[in-house]
Amino acid sequence: MHLKNHKGLILLLFLLVIPLKIDSNYLYSTLVIIAIYSIVVQGLGILMGYAGQVSFGHAAFFGLGGYTAAILTTRFQWPTLLALLAAAILPGIIAAIIGRQTLKLRELYLALATLGFGILVHIIFNEGGELTGGPSGMSGIPNLTIGIISFDNDQKFYLLVWFMLLLILVGIYNLVHSRTGRALCSIRESEYAAENAGVDCARLKLQAFIFSALLAGLAGGLYAFYVSFISPSPFSFHTSVQFVLMAVIGGLGTFWGPLLGAVVVVSLNELLREIVPLLIPGAGGEYQIIIYGIILVGLMIFQPKGLSSIGRYFRLPLKKELKPEG
Amino acid sequence: MGEQLLQLLLTGLTLGSIYSIIALTLVTTFNVTGILNLAQGEFVVIGALIAVSLQGTGMPMAVVFLVSVILVGILGGLLERLTINRARGASSLGMLIITIGLSISLRGLALLIWGTDTYSLPAFSQGGSIMIGGAALNPQSIWIFALVAVTLAGLYGFFEHTFWGKAVKASVYNQTGARLQGINLNTISLLAFVSAGGLGAAAGVSIGPITMVTYDMGFMLGVKGFVAAAIGGLSNVGGAVIGGILLGILESFSSGLISSGLKDAISIIILLGVLLIRPEGIIGAIRERKI
Numbered sequence: 001m002h003l004k005n006h007k008g009l010i011l012l013l014f015l016l017v018i019p020l021k022i023d024s025n026y027l028y029s030t031l032v033i034i035a036i037y038s039i040v041v042q043g044l045g046i047l048m049g050y051a052g053q054v055s056f057g058h059a060a061f062f063g064l065g066g067y068t069a070a071i072l073t074t075r076f077q078w079p080t081l082l083a084l085l086a087a088a089i090l091p092g093i094i095a096a097i098i099g100r101q102t103l104k105l106r107e108l109y110l111a112l113a114t115l116g117f118g119i120l121v122h123i124i125f126n127e128g129g130e131l132t133g134g135p136s137g138m139s140g141i142p143n144l145t146i147g148i149i150s151f152d153n154d155q156k157f158y159l160l161v162w163f164m165l166l167l168i169l170v171g172i173y174n175l176v177h178s179r180t181g182r183a184l185c186s187i188r189e190s191e192y193a194a195e196n197a198g199v200d201c202a203r204l205k206l207q208a209f210i211f212s213a214l215l216a217g218l219a220g221g222l223y224a225f226y227v228s229f230i231s232p233s234p235f236s237f238h239t240s241v242q243f244v245l246m247a248v249i250g251g252l253g254t255f256w257g258p259l260l261g262a263v264v265v266v267s268l269n270e271l272l273r274e275i276v277p278l279l280i281p282g283a284g285g286e287y288q289i290i291i292y293g294i295i296l297v298g299l300m301i302f303q304p305k306g307l308s309s310i311g312r313y314f315r316l317p318l319k320k321e322l323k324p325e326g
Numbered sequence: 327m328g329e330q331l332l333q334l335l336l337t338g339l340t341l342g343s344i345y346s347i348i349a350l351t352l353v354t355t356f357n358v359t360g361i362l363n364l365a366q367g368e369f370v371v372i373g374a375l376i377a378v379s380l381q382g383t384g385m386p387m388a389v390v391f392l393v394s395v396i397l398v399g400i401l402g403g404l405l406e407r408l409t410i411n412r413a414r415g416a417s418s419l420g421m422l423i424i425t426i427g428l429s430i431s432l433r434g435l436a437l438l439i440w441g442t443d444t445y446s447l448p449a450f451s452q453g454g455s456i457m458i459g460g461a462a463l464n465p466q467s468i469w470i471f472a473l474v475a476v477t478l479a480g481l482y483g484f485f486e487h488t489f490w491g492k493a494v495k496a497s498v499y500n501q502t503g504a505r506l507q508g509i510n511l512n513t514i515s516l517l518a519f520v521s522a523g524g525l526g527a528a529a530g531v532s533i534g535p536i537t538m539v540t541y542d543m544g545f546m547l548g549v550k551g552f553v554a555a556a557i558g559g560l561s562n563v564g565g566a567v568i569g570g571i572l573l574g575i576l577e578s579f580s581s582g583l584i585s586s587g588l589k590d591a592i593s594i595i596i597l598l599g600v601l602l603i604r605p606e607g608i609i610g611a612i613r614e615r616k617i
Binding site: 054101102105107108109111112113115116117119120123124127237241244245248286287288289290292293294295296297300301304 | 412
């Protein structure tokens with residue numbers, strides 16, 4: 001890959017150094033959460049934006065990753081790095097098992113099936129008894145340690161997750177500009193045409209599904225190590241919806257979409273939490289929920305292709321739709 | 327043991343009837359507009375909660391029921407005009423996200439107005455349980471069965487014997503053809519959401535006396551409605567009703583005989599099973615009938 005194609009990535013790298021000068025735990029924790037969500041949405045973006053398959057169950061893979069890391073480190077004393085690896089692999093295996101049948105379904109049926117899977121896994125977290133700690137969850141997850149470095153504060157963790165995200169971005173850039181990436185796009189446009197052109201749709205869709213589950217699991221593992229406590233509530237249907245939202249709001253099938261979506265949705269949540277009480281004195285979280293829903297509906301009506309497409313109006317290099325290169 | 331089973335069956339039938347009504351509204355909206363309305367459960371809850379407030383003012387239950395149905399019907403129509411109608415031409419995923427956004431906002435609204443309290447509604451009629459072979463049947467259940475029957479009869483009458491019913495049917499079979507005949511699809515979509523709101527509220531007010539009402543129960547009710555509709559194949563009215571009743575009975579037996587914590591898991595497993603094994607619905611044997 002050529003350097004000149006990567007102005008954005010290099011810019012991002014520079015932007016990431018800036019917060020190191022700032023000493024604010026709030027900023028760090030927000031940025032860590034953005035990066036963790038963004039990793040999930042990167043995978044989901046491949047699945048939805050390129051392969052054209054929707055999933056309303058990715059909070060389940062996210063949670064499976066988190067619980068795998070938590071259970072392996074606290075109950076079985078696995079080394080943390082190995083547990084993180086397992087946190088990515090286990091959701092991948094589960095995706096491989098359920099994917100083949102599930103991905104035969106189309107559109108709304110696929111949405112329903114993945115939604116069901118998500119709720120089912122959430123129930124398992126809640127009813128898992130000893131193993132998952134039930135509704136109250138489990139605490140005491142150790143710090144992630146890689147070699148001699150222990151990621152025991154927000155700043156270190158910030159560097160770790162954004163470095164991982166950067167690696168994933170580079171990987172995805174290469175993926176979507178490869179033969180496989182173009183084949184994925186062809187599935188989105190028309191499965192029949194893709195089959196006729198010799199693309200093995202079922203296999204590719206499954207691979208995209210597994211890939212997205214791996215990334216969600218990895219993000220879940222990172223989340224568990226970061227928060228050091230895990231319970232079922234962050235892995236509910238609501239989170240799955242958030243992931244889909246981030247993918248759609250950022251712009252499906254665009255390179256910067258998933259990152260942009262994660263930034264926008266997380267910032268929006270934080271902003272609403274700060275601003276709403278200022279505008280409406282004494283307002284609780286209810287207003288936040290209502291406004292969040294309204295913004296969601298508004299975006300879908302007025303900007304159905306996601307925010308990346310706004311970039312065109314300002315001539316920003318945000319939108320980078322995949323075009324087959326000669 | 328026999329009495330317990332009969333009791334579970336009666337409970338299941340009651341629960342199943344409610345699922346049936348929710349599934350019916352989902353299927354009708356889906357057939358008419360192609361939209362899977364994830365905010366349907368919220369209509370049910372808001373209907374029940376409005377009834378709670380109205381009932382507090384001392385109105386008779388019949389009036390409460392009617393006013394709640396009308397108000398939520400208007401709410402459904404209003405939301406259709408404000409959102410769905412403006413997003414015409416959006417992808418089905420876009421529409422799904424819009425209804426999710428609506429359900430989030432409605433849940434927030436319910437939380438704002440009614441808080442996190444648990445409410446209950448008085449039964450429609452006084453009197454104790456009716457004993458059938460050693461099992462107790464709550465009189466409210468009979469009202470719920472009646473509601474299902476009236477709804478089905480009403481839908482049948484509407485589709486078979488009114489001009490608008492036939493227009494809706496025509497637009498389901500062939501949208502372009504219907505439009506060429508001068509049928510206004512806009513109005514039909516509005517009609518679908520008004521009736522979805524009204525029927526949802528009716529279900530909510532009827533179930534209020536049996537289960538408690540909280541602002542956040544809508545989502546799971548909506549999901550149950552989907553499972554019921556999916557058992558019937560998502561576009562089959564008769565299938566939706568049977569699917570709802572089957573689901574209610576299965577849930578009642580599994581929570582009574584196995585574990586109540588797994589009640590919701592059972593319906594999801596059924597949903598996944600149906601979708602993966604027979605996406606056209608289990609009740610495919612019943613002749614495909616869209617309306």
